Amino acid sequence: MNKDALIQADRQHLIHPVIGYRAHETRGVTILDSGQGVWLTDVDGHRLLDAFAGLWCVNTGYGQQSIVEAAARQMTKLPYATGYFHFGSEPAIELADRLTSLAPDALTRVYFSLGGSDAVDSAARFITHYYNALGKPHKKHFVALERGYHGSSSFGSGLTALPVFHRNFDLPLATQHHIPSPYPYRSATPDDAQAIIEASVRALEAKVHELGAHNVAAFFCEPVQGSGGVIVPPRGWLRAMRDACTRLDILFVADEVITGFGRTGPLFACQAEDVQPDLMTVAKGLTAGYAPMGAVLMAEHVYQAIATGAAPDVPIGHGQTYSAHPVSAAIGLEVLRLYHEGGLLANGQARASQFEAGLEALVDHPLVGNARYRGLLGALELVSDKSTRAPFDASLKLPARLFEAAYRNGIIFRAFGDNVLGFAPALCLTSDECEEMFARVKATLDDMLEFKDVRSALRGGALV
16 A cells, blocks of 8 residues: 555545544544664655653664564564463563562563553453452552553553543443652652652552551552652652552552663663562553553562462463463563673663753753653653643643654654653663653753743743
């Protein structure tokens, strides 16, 4: 099909995720054609620096030939193996073994899903089963963070605290609750890390007290909140919340779908504070987006309670056709090799200081109020008034304008609806590419100042 035919077929048949359907029909699709490293090329030959690694996932960069070869070898040998009926495959078993050797020590068991959303859904099902098996059937309530994102499954999208995932889906459920996000820039005490940490702990304690500890099952959180605007909590926050869950006798679930696999520096963000979750969800960087796969990593005490909660021959009724898919697992093994033996993890860590400096330098731009980051995960928050932190009015439709200007400038980043720009470049990013990335971001921000309505919105139009 030629380009025009593809665009028309897309309009007529392909439903895209998290998009306005009528708006997409009007606009039409942008068709990507190829990728290499941190670069993408569309069907018109326009070259784009992907500063968002696809959707926070292509951590290795595009075009890694060894990943393609690992997939091809496994497809040739055994393209599919079910995990049902006591069957398994070598790459899936090896990947589970490798993951548990690299993850926080408490996590000894692995269930493979197809991605992050169903990893969260699987975690919730396991937690429900766990408490029922322990004879605590009332523990059915879940607590998460405002602005949190835990996928878009029927259960996870209720844990998610973004209105677009609730609207017309009858969510959140009555058993799903949210406490304030540890959001330093929007905090009353933005420079007091301990106060922010203590406020989160008190909020969790208050919510559990309100619901009754005997009714609360678990607290879900991202070590750094992704789709809520790359909210980076103070260091020590994750440890404090883990400890609070222990005191409150609820499970602590770390959602590392975005933060895992080198995105924040260490292989897993939990490791920066020596946090041992009861369960941890991962996906995205697990296969670097080269094939679908997610996982739930589970502590031994959770597994044992589930395993012994029924007679030995009674099945635990949770599974998926493509769980532990051998091709995805073979890809996952090669991706892990590239992180470690291939030097990608070390390169991401080495590039972090340049990435942070690039974001900080843009705080001087008239549109930018705040830069935040951890590892190669970062954001710029745009404001109309730096002194009051007042946001731009939604009527300006600044995110859409920014994304279109970025495309013209040959760069892709996430333009969130509340005027936050998200960045998550691949770990293979070079020093020159990092410099080029921020030059293109600055050019895009400068383009916004060409609009009179944007200039007029700045501190009462001071730059008009």
